[in-house]
Each structure stands twice: as C-alpha cells, then as structure tokens.
Amino acid sequence: MTIKIDRKIVDCSVVKQPSQPTIITADTAIPPAAVTNVVHMHEKLERPQMLYGTTYKITTPLSEHALYVTINDIILNPDTKHELRRPFELFINSKNMDHFQWIVAVTRIVSAVFRKGGDVTFLVEELRCVFDPHGGYFKKGGKFMPSLVAEIGDVLESHLIMIGLLKGDQLDNNQKKLIQEKRAELEKRHPDFVNIATDEFPENATLCKKCMTKAMIFMDGCLTCLNCGESKCS
Numbered sequence: 001m002t003i004k005i006d007r008k009i010v011d012c013s014v015v016k017q018p019s020q021p022t023i024i025t026a027d028t029a030i031p032p033a034a035v036t037n038v039v040h041m042h043e044k045l046e047r048p049q050m051l052y053g054t055t056y057k058i059t060t061p062l063s064e065h066a067l068y069v070t071i072n073d074i075i076l077n078p079d080t081k082h083e084l085r086r087p088f089e090l091f092i093n094s095k096n097m098d099h100f101q102w103i104v105a106v107t108r109i110v111s112a113v114f115r116k117g118g119d120v121t122f123l124v125e126e127l128r129c130v131f132d133p134h135g136g137y138f139k140k141g142g143k144f145m146p147s148l149v150a151e152i153g154d155v156l157e158s159h160l161i162m163i164g165l166l167k168g169d170q171l172d173n174n175q176k177k178l179i180q181e182k183r184a185e186l187e188k189r190h191p192d193f194v195n196i197a198t199d200e201f202p203e204n205a206t207l208c209k210k211c212m213t214k215a216m217i218f219m220d221g222c223l224t225c226l227n228c229g230e231s232k233c234s
Helices: 100-116 122-128 148-162 173-189
Strands: 052-058 067-076 084-094 214-219 222-225
Touching: 052 148, 067 148, 084 100, 084 148, 100 148, 122 148
Parallel strands: none
Antiparallel strands: 052 067, 067 084, 214 222
C-alpha cells in the first residue's frame, strides 16, 4: 500500500517490533556459551571440607631436619568433561624453626596466588630464581639448588607436572640414544662406573648449565651431559 505524504516531515522515529518470547523445547539447541554451570577457580571459591593433598620431603645439607611440603588440590567440576585439578593451598612443616618467618610468608602468599585462579605456573620460575647469599648446594643426584626456596619451587614444578598443569621436559629419542651411548662407553672405559644408578653420575662430572646437574662428562674431546643430553659438539 502506497501512502502519499502531502505535508512537511517535522520528526521521525524507528518503530521496533515487539520482541517475541523464545520458546525452549527439548529440541532447542543451546550454544556452549550459554552454559554457566562450569565452576572456575577464583578467590571467592569456598574451601571444601576435604581436599586431596600430596606431601613431599625435602632433605638438605643446610639442616639436619627435613622439610615437608604439602600441596592440597581442589577438584573443579567433578565427574564432568570440565573436571580439573588445581592447587589450592600450600603448607610447609619442619622441626627446624630457623626459617619459620619466611616459611609462613611463602605459604600464605603462594596459597593466595593459587586461590586467585588463572595461570599459576609462573610461581615455579619465580621461586627457583631465588639465590642464597651464602651459596647453594647439590642435592642427591648431583642437581644444584641455589637456595632452599628454589627447592620448594622444584617441588612445586614436580607437583604441577603430576596434576597436568605443566609439561615435563621429556628427552627426545636422539637425546636418549646419545645418553645411552655415552653411558655404555663410559662403563666400558671405567668398569668402576658399571653400577652407576640412573640418578647418580661420576664424581668427576662437572655442572651442566642447562639442567643445573653435575652430570657433564668429557669424552672424545666433547662435553656431554648424562642427565639432559646437552652436548657442546652438537
């Protein structure tokens, strides 16, 4: 139908059609973005009555008493495809009270970061970069620890790898083959090293700058790490 306008237009507006209510039936497809029952980690999430915990024992030459690091995890969205295990809190216990103040501070700050949610893997590198002004030490297996705080970071890394938030540094087939060849050659030249355990290395090994383990040996004019496969000839 055509309407003829025979007067001046002094005003105009857009007429909107009244919105129709959406009728949801059993066959209606609901987009994934509309699903709001997925629980994410955030600081207002209440602590459950029970958490799943893992305790790690740390023994160092700095003290005759061991440290026990406990990391408790919360299970988000259990029994669903969105199930996720996230660290929730950290506790450190020891008979040695010399480090009591900073241990309490570390546990409270790390636990607070856990409960904030988001990416918490950065804590590993932050803790491992703390150096003791009196010098570090070598733990069993020849790995160098610059401080006790760094070893707590090492424990945290192991835990995050276990629950799937971090991927471990897996050696590729070429590196594994190289390490096996170097070990076999070393054992052939030095029968005293035949009983070397997988986590121990020759006493004359030097520190590897890549994995910070005292596992670098000099053979055939080449320095090679028996722990991570780092080689100065490659």
